[in-house]
Amino acid sequence: MSTPRTETPGNGSTRRIAVDYLARVEGEGAMYIKILGDHIEHLELKIFEPPRFFEAFLRGRHMGEAVDITARICGICPVAYQMSSAHAMEMACGVRVNGPIRDLRRLIYCGEWIESHGLHTFMLHLPDFLGYPSAIDMAKDYPNEVNMALRLKKIGNSVVNLIGGREIHPINLRVGGFYRVPTKRELRSLVDDLQWARDAAVQSVRFFQALEFPEIELAYEVVALRHPEEYPFNEGRLISNKGLDIDIREFNDHFVEQHVERSNALHCVHRRRGAYHVGPLARYNLNHEQLLPTARETARDAGLGDGVWNPYRSLLVRGVEMVHACEEALRIIGEYEMPDAPALDVHPQAGVGHGCTEAPRGILYHRYRLDEQGVIREAQIVPPTSQNQRQIEDDLRVFVEHNLALSDEQLQWQCEQMIRNYDPCISCATHFLKLEIERE
Amino acid sequence: MRDTFPETGDRTGIARVPGHMTPASREPTRRIAVVGVGNPERGDDAAGCLVVRRLRSELPPGIAVLQQSADVAELIQTLAGHHAVFIIDAVQTGTAQPGHVHRIDAQAGPLPAGCSDVSTHGFGVREAIELARTLGRLPPTVVIFGIEVAEFTLGRPPTNAVAAGMERVIDALRAEVGTVARPRPPCPEPSR
Numbered sequence: 001m002s003t004p005r006t007e008t009p010g011n012g013s014t015r016r017i018a019v020d021y022l023a024r025v026e027g028e029g030a031m032y033i034k035i036l037g038d039h040i041e042h043l044e045l046k047i048f049e050p051p052r053f054f055e056a057f058l059r060g061r062h063m064g065e066a067v068d069i070t071a072r073i074c075g076i077c078p079v080a081y082q083m084s085s086a087h088a089m090e091m092a093c094g095v096r097v098n099g100p101i102r103d104l105r106r107l108i109y110c111g112e113w114i115e116s117h118g119l120h121t122f123m124l125h126l127p128d129f130l131g132y133p134s135a136i137d138m139a140k141d142y143p144n145e146v147n148m149a150l151r152l153k154k155i156g157n158s159v160v161n162l163i164g165g166r167e168i169h170p171i172n173l174r175v176g177g178f179y180r181v182p183t184k185r186e187l188r189s190l191v192d193d194l195q196w197a198r199d200a201a202v203q204s205v206r207f208f209q210a211l212e213f214p215e216i217e218l219a220y221e222v223v224a225l226r227h228p229e230e231y232p233f234n235e236g237r238l239i240s241n242k243g244l245d246i247d248i249r250e251f252n253d254h255f256v257e258q259h260v261e262r263s264n265a266l267h268c269v270h271r272r273r274g275a276y277h278v279g280p281l282a283r284y285n286l287n288h289e290q291l292l293p294t295a296r297e298t299a300r301d302a303g304l305g306d307g308v309w310n311p312y313r314s315l316l317v318r319g320v321e322m323v324h325a326c327e328e329a330l331r332i333i334g335e336y337e338m339p340d341a342p343a344l345d346v347h348p349q350a351g352v353g354h355g356c357t358e359a360p361r362g363i364l365y366h367r368y369r370l371d372e373q374g375v376i377r378e379a380q381i382v383p384p385t386s387q388n389q390r391q392i393e394d395d396l397r398v399f400v401e402h403n404l405a406l407s408d409e410q411l412q413w414q415c416e417q418m419i420r421n422y423d424p425c426i427s428c429a430t431h432f433l434k435l436e437i438e439r440e
Numbered sequence: 441m442r443d444t445f446p447e448t449g450d451r452t453g454i455a456r457v458p459g460h461m462t463p464a465s466r467e468p469t470r471r472i473a474v475v476g477v478g479n480p481e482r483g484d485d486a487a488g489c490l491v492v493r494r495l496r497s498e499l500p501p502g503i504a505v506l507q508q509s510a511d512v513a514e515l516i517q518t519l520a521g522h523h524a525v526f527i528i529d530a531v532q533t534g535t536a537q538p539g540h541v542h543r544i545d546a547q548a549g550p551l552p553a554g555c556s557d558v559s560t561h562g563f564g565v566r567e568a569i570e571l572a573r574t575l576g577r578l579p580p581t582v583v584i585f586g587i588e589v590a591e592f593t594l595g596r597p598p599t600n601a602v603a604a605g606m607e608r609v610i611d612a613l614r615a616e617v618g619t620v621a622r623p624r625p626p627c628p629e630p631s632r
Contacts, residue, residue: 115513134567136574143575150513157511167514
């Protein structure tokens, strides 16, 4: 937890707590909470990271460049950006990628989930549950767990590296497929590590299971992709627990991005129902029966059941998703046959394409309008943290209202923990979280 | 030695050396590593990467010259796999002019906050080094050359002040890496 700065004015009637830097989230923003007596007067998540203008950079660029340009939006989930943009371009050009190239796309996504979830669960979120200010402090007492997390992350990196050419901002992905595809032998080199990672992920869930989770259940509208045969990565329909069931082309008919004065990121909300929740909880609640056997068994043993509505238990779901990602990666490697060509030919044509894939922290929607030369004329990117932002504020409001008796320090700690339930990537959304609590 | 970033945008590297990315070959086998950290496409943040690109051709073979992002797992593996690691990174302490070079001996004690560029999810070089220290995985020699930076504009080269700082780091590394790499003189015969 960040060190709070407490200011008490002379009359003692108002307390203000300011945290200059909230650790263990990515990006720059601030949280402001004003409490009057026993109710919340004002609560807002402010994002003051400068707008990044990626959508504007993309206009006038060739469709083939979007995969590399959008990868630069995020160092944690570049594959998600690459996948959503590639799928959108392919849709616009009337091409559908199947077979081994599709499998390799799922495989590299497995790598990204393993590295992202490995880092978040152990290094960013676990210290909250164990009462340490950081993973470095936690490592003194839990060296085995931290070493395990580092190895898990490294294995995720290896998968992304092998398929993508490097672990951060991969360079081997393109519209239509890849520049080079791995040999069976190269993929088999990952097997031992992935088997270790799968077993380590199962152990992680058992370890997480014994933690104490704050008791809270929230009635979210959860939104995720749904595929008839697979736990979702790259494609599917967009569904929710409140009746949403749409083709990804209809995203803008149902969701809208809103500018809010306090934030440089857009809030994306459901047009009629407002805040919604994307990410591991949403995926699990809507697709858990499609988890692979070891992941399903791990979830059952952890008592996750048919639905997880306690956002703190997202820690467990991320662990289960790591198991699934390792299992899926091993399945793909076991069945892999090298394709004849590393990519399909994609000929530019005028049109609109949509891409929606499951980044580790939730759905990432892209929409592009291309001209007949394949030049991008419009670009829209809706990252998961923009979609979760309103929901994070709603969660905090509920949490603070029910926990006003907590000390400022405790309240701040648990608010930060609540924010980290979402593994927010604020710089994706447009970075620093500054937390202020004011009581009168 | 594998290079995490062969060259920005050099996709031929992927096809040219099949198997170069297999896990077995990724294990560090060299005892000295020079690691440039940063984003080569964000103005002054490119300083670490540009320094190692310059040094790659002139340092003796056997020294691992790496460009890395500030990925904690990768950095800790590099630290744990070598006896001496030199890290070049962009830093923003706000206490020095852009281009100023901070030389920090990580074995001398915990790194001060702000001595390293904070990167994704708050995990940067400083955090990786402190985590390695806690886990007993810090090598005997770890030196950070932190170049004070100011501008991070996408697609821009480093500013003149930072480019001048990079030259000072290159000179310092030539001298320091040579000292660490040079075999120790044989022990004198014990006097009778």
